[in-house]
Amino acid sequence: MGGDHGPRVTLAACRQFLDRHPEARLLLVGQPDGLSGFVHERAVVVPASEVVSMDDPVEVALRRKKDSSMRVAIQQVKEGAAQVAVSAGNTGALMAIARYLLKTLDGIDRPAIATQMPNAQGGATTVLDLGANVDCSAEHLVQFAVMGAALVSALQEERPEPTVGLLNIGEEVIKGNEIIKKTGELLRSAAKSGDINFYGNVEGNDIFKGTVDIVVCDGFVGNVALKASEGVASMIVGALKQEFKRSIFTKVAAVVAYPVLSALMQRMDHRRYNGAALLGLRGLVFKSHGSADTMAFEQALNRAYDAARNNLLDRVRTRVAHAAPLLAPADVQPVA
Amino acid sequence: MGGDHGPRVTLAACRQFLDRHPEARLLLVGQPDGLSGFVHERAVVVPASEVVSMDDPVEVALRRKKDSSMRVAIQQVKEGAAQVAVSAGNTGALMAIARYLLKTLDGIDRPAIATQMPNAQGGATTVLDLGANVDCSAEHLVQFAVMGAALVSALQEERPEPTVGLLNIGEEVIKGNEIIKKTGELLRSAAKSGDINFYGNVEGNDIFKGTVDIVVCDGFVGNVALKASEGVASMIVGALKQEFKRSIFTKVAAVVAYPVLSALMQRMDHRRYNGAALLGLRGLVFKSHGSADTMAFEQALNRAYDAARNNLLDRVRTRVAHAAPLLAPADVQPVA
Secondary structure, eight states, X not given: OOTTTTHHHHHHHHHHHHHHOTTOOEEEEEOHHHHTTOOOTTEEEEEOOBOOOTTOOHHIIIIIOTTBHHHHHHHHHHTTSOSEEXXXXXXXXXXXXXXXXXXXXXXOSSOEEEEEEEOTTSSEEEEEOSSSOSSOOHHHHHHHHHXXXXXXXXXXXXXXXXXXEEEOSSSSTTOSOHHXXXXXXXXXXXXXXXXXXXEEEEOTTHHHHTOSSEEEOOHHHHXXXXXXXXXXXXXXXHHHHHHHTSSHHHHHHHHHHHHHHHHHHHHHOGGGGOOEEEESBSSEEEEOOTTOOHHHHHHHHHHHHHHHHTTHHHHHHHHHHHTHHHHSOGGGOOOO | XXXXXXXXXXXXHHHHHHHHOTTOOEEEEEOHHHHTTOOOTTEEEEEOOBOOOTTOOHHIIIIIOTTBHHHHHHHHHHTTSOSEEEEOSOHHHHHHHHHHHHOBOXXXXXXXXXXXXXXXXXXXXXXXXXXXXXXXXXXXXXXXXXXXXXXXXXXXXXXXXXXXXXXXXXXSTTOSOHHHHHHHHHHHHHHHTTSOEEEEEEOTTHHHHTOSSEEEOOHHHHHHHHHHHHHHHHHHHHHHHHHHTSSHHHHHHHHHHHHHHHHHHHHHOGGGGOOEEEESBSSEEEEOOTTOOHHHHHHHHHHHHHHHHTTHHHHHHHHHHHTHHHHSOGGGOOOO
């Protein structure tokens, strides 16, 4: 039901997704009226009478709308009827409901949101956290690193031991605030014990250079970096359009340059990277951008499908268990 | 002496600057051998035997190189021989020496670095802090807001009461970590007492939309946002070049589109915004990017000149004094 466009987009994406993956099966969760037009032998409608709107406060989504499509979808994951849930709805509500119904994994205090951003290597950099957590401790950031490594190893088979960078304001170990310095120490320990392939500190531009596979930061910093980056990209695209519209000569130039600009846009197309993972829960949940079109929503379905197929949940659980001694806050360590 | 190119660039910029400003006078501080070629009736060489290098640790710059060009230049400001110092050298060393020699203003705990970033309005957004301060308190962030307002009012005459936005992960007042929420409260008080034209929370993309004149954040977040933005811009420009080089057809398209692309590059040219202000000191210091070319270094000189001419120091002092009750940390407020 979710996202800016609702079933018109999500159902079209579902059809393409089913065509592409002959072994996939879908549970379409939502108001039956909106979904009944979709007939496919590998799709079943699971009714849910309510819809969480994009501006519903978390409390409303969690306490009042107990038969929302979002909640019923996550309930399917909890009960084992589904291996993964995908939603294009309200992020805060999705995280709150997922956390309430599924609970966090042992060793994880806070779930995180991980997304991919395109990089200059032609690949993508996975960044977490992106807004679910502010005021993170060093242990939380190490938890994010471990979960991010599980995610990348599940989705990118050529990266069994992905490199992790700690987002900082300089490469040297003495840089950063107290939490970041402590996180660096813990990540170096995690590298020694084989839990993480730790590269070291990285800076904001390294996200787009593709210096490492995974960039770890707290949700406040990650959110600002993501939105600032979107802002720059929009400004450049907007300026490019303005410059090409300036006169009859530039309009002709635009026609000539069109194939090149179109190739550029395709390369930078953020829709290709749609589908953020909610990590650290006892079940898999993916979040599509609310504004996703059919192509973008299908990407989110593809990512969720790959994550389920490649046992992301087990990978996270195994890695978290192995790294357990490093993930616990110092003040709750067991008495010797 | 500073920057990646040394006197070759800085002296060429000085000559252009003197040509453009018939009332300006320059003290050229550095090793006389490197500067003696520069003869101008409004320029004097002030000798300094040492040079702080780009990778000198702060301690070396501060304690060992006591006759560095950087230190002697700031000493000129302290003694009143100069109204403002400009350097393209090591940022950490410049801030440390400036703070040591000049001291902070009453009411200011920590100096900040403020720079401009181009925005989609065709203007520039002033952002501070950019790396001088990590782990800021709410009071520090309010100090930055007040100093930023003084800077913009001095450099942009059409903005006597510039708007201030607080960088956050959402527009609503309940968003953000504890320090940001408290900063929001203080800034709303500051707006009521007429100290600040506070717009409210802004997000990363607002820097480039040009939603407000000034964006306030701690140095860690500001540094990440700045570098992430530079990273995206480089990636887009790099991809554009690659796409235009792909074949003989795209190379022809590049020739046709050249005037448009060149207009775009000029519009986005970060050199136009060169010259960051070190704010909160008892004297004016500006920092040019180390990689500045002649045009860029001249911009830094122009900005420093405008700041001195428009009494930036007095403006900061007056605004800080007026806002004094809001700037003091709660735990050191006078006993009633």
